[in-house]
Amino acid sequence: MVFKVAAIQMCSGVDAAANAEAMDRLVREAAGHGATYIQTPEMTGAMQRDRVALRAMLKGEHDDLIVRRASALAATLGIHLHVGSTAIGLGEGKIANRGFLFGPDGSKICHYDKIHMFDVDLDNGESFRESSAYSAGDTAVMADLPFGKLGFAICYDVRFPDLFRRQAMAGAELMSVPAAFTQQTGEAHWEILLRARAIENGMFVIAAAQGGRHEDGRTTYGHSMIIDPWGKILGEAGGEGEAIVLAEIDTTVVSTTRAKIPNLKNGRAFTLAELPRASGDFAA
Template identity: 70%
Template sequence: MTFKAAAIQMCSGVDPEKNAADMTKLVREAASQGAVYVQTPEMTGAVQKDRAGLMAVLKDEANDVIVSTAQELARDLGIHVHVGSTAIALADGKIANRGFLFAPGGDRICTYDKIHMFDVDLDNGESWRESAVYRPGGEARVAELPFGKLGFAICYDVRFPALFRTEAVAGADVLTVPAAFTRQTGEAHWEVLLRARAIENGAFLIAAAQAGVHEDGRETFGHSMIIDPWGKVLASAGGSGEAVVIAEIDVDQVKAARAKIPNLKNARDFTLDTVAAEAKGVAA
C-alpha cells in the first residue's frame, strides 16, 4: 500500500487567523502535488510565549479557527489533514497542546494531547516551563487509516522512546512528530532523534516543524522531514521559512524492515539489580 504524505513547514505568528490562512495555502499546495495525508507543525495556530497574549487569542475546540479550517480543507480537498497541534482553551483555565486528525469527509477521527512537558534550562539562559501553562495528556494514540496505522506524538515527546515503542507494538506503521524545536536543541538533536525513533521501531516517521524567527522573538529549527523505516531521510526542508515536504510512503517497507530486524518481537522483560561495590583495602 502506497500513499503520498506531506509535512508542512510554517513560521506561525501570534494571530491565529493569519496562521490559518498560511496553513490553507500550504495544505492546498501539498494536495495539488498529490498528498493524501498532510501534517502541520506543533502550535500551528499561534507561536506566542507571552501567556497573557496567548490567552487573549485562545478559543475552545468548538470555536477554534485552526480546527474549523483544517476540517474544511479535509472535506474540500478529500484528504487526511493532521493539525500537528494547536493551543486549545480548557474549562479549568489551563491549555491543551492538542493535535487533530480529520478524515477526507471532514469528520474528526481523533485528537492527541502532548504528554511530555518541555520543562528545561538550556545554555545561554534559555528556559522553558510548559507545565506552568499546559495540561499534559495521558493517553498514547494510534489511528487506523485506509493506508496504514498512524501513531501520535508532539515535539518533546520524541525524547521518550517508550511512547513510540508502545505505538509500534500496537501496529503503527507511521509515527508522527510535529514540532516547534528550538534552534539550540534542534541543531544538537533533531535529526538524530527522529532517525532513531524510525529505526528502532521499523516505521516511517513524518515530522512537520516550525521554522525561523517568530513574531514573539523565539527561533525554531525547522528542517521538517520524512524518514523511512531504515532511517533514510526521504525528503527534508531547510531551517527557515515555509515549505512543503513530500514523499511516497510504501507501507510494505515497514513489514520488510521489521522482518529483517525483528526487535519488536525479540524484546524481553528484565529486572534491574543495582550493586554497590565494596571498597577493600582502602585506608580510612
C-alpha cells in the same frame, strides 16, 4: 499501500487568522502535488510565549479557527489533514497542546494531547516551562487509517522512546512528530532522535516543524523531515521559513524492515540488579 504524504513547515506568528491563511495555502499546494495525508507543525495556530496574550485568544475546540478551517479543508480537498497541534482552551484557565486528525469528509477522527511537557533550562540562557501553561495529556493515541496505522507524538515526546515503542508494538506503521524545536536543541538532536525512533521501531516518521524567527521572539530549527523505517531521510526542508516536504510511502516496507531486524519480537523482560556501592579502595 503506496500513498503520498506531506510535512508542512511554517513560521507561525501571533495572529491566528494569518496563520490559518498560511496553513490553508500550504495545504492546498501540497494536495495539488498529490499528497493525501498532510501534517502541519506543532502550534500551527500561534507561536505566542506571552501567556496573558495566549489565554486571551484561546477558544474551545468547537470554536477554534484552526480546527474549523482544517476540517473544511480536509473535506474540500478529500484528504487526511493532521494539524500537528494548536492551543485549545479547556476552561478554568487550563490549556491543551492538542493535535487533530481530520478525515476526507471533514470529520474529526481523533485528537492527541501532548504528554511530555518541555520544562528545561538550556545553557544558552533560554528557559521553558510548558507545564506552567499547558495541561499534560495522559493517553497515547493511534489511528487505524486506510493507508496504515498512525501513531501520535508532539515535539518533546520524541525524547521518550517508550511512547513510540508501545505504539509500534500495538501495530503502528507510521509515527507523527509535529514540532517546534528550539534552534539549540534542534541542531544537536532533531535529526538523530527522529532517525533513531524510526530505526528502533521499524516505522515511518513524519515530522512537520516550525522554522525560523517568530514574532514572539523565539527561533525554531525547522528541517521538517520524512524518514523511512531503515532510517533513510526521504525528504527534508531547510532551517527557515515555509516549505512543503513530499514523499511517497509504501507501508509494505514496514513489514519487510521489521522482518530484517525483528527487535520488536526479540525484546525480553529483564530485571535490573543493583550492586552494592564499591568501597573505592583499590590499593594493593
